[in-house]
């Protein structure tokens with residue numbers, strides 16, 4: 001922490017919390033600050049194995065579908081977006097929804113180098129706002145929906161994100177999927193009840209544990225769900 005340089009701060013709309021971007025010796029870090037959280041590391045550019053997998057695995061499942069439409073929520077450090085872009089074809093569009101405008105600005109600045117500047121890809125569309133709105137507005141709109149807006153179903157960042165992991169939110173995401181599409185969620189920890197909720201929505205669910213970094217240490221959970 002001693003050698004970290006604060007590069008930017010961004011209030012989280014509708015909360016008393018904020019995100020802070022720091023640069024360390026070789027890496028970037030985003031911390032969540034607020035009354036209850038104190039100061040908690042939310043993302044690090046050093047560890048992104050599971051964020052990469054969230055973009056790559058569901059996009060690999062749709063193969064080389066022509067003019068694929070992918071929705072990523074949220075941008076964060078851009079690793080999920082970059083992995084999705086690497087997995088889809090030249091005529092695909094990948095929309096990334098990000099609630100906090102400053103996070104998009106950070107990615108357009110030095111932070112973007114870490115993920116290969118995915119915002120500069122001509123297939124990328126940026127929506128600054130709540131990914132929930134895009135789910136509601138786009139019935140049968142996407143071949144892949146990949147959601148990593150928080151720590152997981154038990155969120156830390158924005159209370160209203162609970163809806164995304166509720167029965168209603170899952171149903172809205174299913175309606176936003178095209179036939180044969182893939183719905184994917186990221187979580188820092190396993191959550192049996194959430195896997196069950198996806199099954200109750202009539203989805204066939206695969207739960208995957210992916211190392212945060214390399215082949216050792218902490219693992220995160222992904223759910224990949226398709227219509228059964």
Ligand SMILES: C[S@@+](CC[C@H](N)C(=O)[O-])C[C@H]1O[C@@H](n2cnc3c(N)ncnc32)[C@H](O)[C@@H]1O
Pocket residue numbers: 042043051052073074075076077078079080081097098099100103129130131132148149150151157158161
């Ligand atoms: C954990 S980060 C995502 C990390 C990302 N997968 C990556 O590869 O770096 C979560 C991001 O979602 C954003 N976010 C939170 N709630 C959101 C919402 N409802 N809609 C869109 N973005 C949201 C946050 O501002 C943050 O940038």
